[in-house]
């Protein structure tokens with residue numbers, strides 16, 4: 709790593725960093741010179757992943773994103789360990805629930821609680837520290853289910869559209885204070901979350917699913933000052949899946 713690393717003066721907090729997209733993001737951020745707090749419910753895996761990334765730049769903190777008190781403790785711990793906070797990546801998420809008629813109240817609450825409440829609590833907890841910096845960045849990991857309807861995933865889609873709307877609103881409210889807020893909308897990405905799903909790739913112009921690193925590259929850009937004029941954006945990384953309806957060509 710050279711002194712000119714893209715993120716050499718940045719500290720970022722990543723939720724859901726023990727696995728999948730969050731882990732790939734934490735890894736890319738450290739590779740680009742940032743110090744990173746990996747936060748996750750899964751303490752055992754998270755701690756060992758942080759150790760692999762190097763204890764000088766990576767630190768693990770146990771976090772339940774559904775609990776505002778847990779967020780307060782993790783932000784406090786991040787500031788204790790690295791002295792500042794420039795980036796928040798809200799990546800923790802769960803799937804499940806099923807179609808509108810199949811979704812139980814319990815499943816609805818569970819999905820909304822992690823995927824939407826978790827993002828709200830995270831931004832609220834990190835904001836005082838982010839406002840201390842001249843410029844800072846929040847990246848909320850939504851989904852293409854937050855850009856279009858998602859048959860069979862009512863709660864998941866509602867939660868991810870919620871993240872989309874919360875991101876736009878926060879961008880309007882915080883932009884003038886130097887805090888940028890953007891959402892990233894992954895398509896089909898190979899992670900433990902999707903390992904059990906059988907998904908066709910016929911709707912994906914790229915003809916394949918994506919890798920977690922392909923999301924992480926964009927997050928690095930959004931955390932860095934390279935993206936200082938990007939605020940309130942919702943960016944799909946989906947191999948073209950939501951570009952439009954390509955079935956018309958077959959009719």
Ligand SMILES: NC(=O)c1ccc[n+]([C@@H]2O[C@H](COP(=O)([O-])OP(=O)(O)OC[C@H]3O[C@@H](n4cnc5c(N)ncnc54)[C@H](O)[C@@H]3O)[C@@H](O)[C@H]2O)c1
Nearest residue numbers: 724726727728729749772773800801851894896897899901
């Ligand atoms: N994989 C995909 O195809 C895909 C597509 C679109 C969006 N996403 C979104 O990307 C994000 C990451 O997904 P992934 O595929 O890497 O999943 P993953 O299951 O590999 O990782 C999710 C992580 O979140 C953590 N987590 C779950 N509940 C938590 C809680 N209450 N508090 C703290 N941490 C918690 C898990 O322990 C896990 O480490 C999610 O928000 C997901 O909705 C994924």
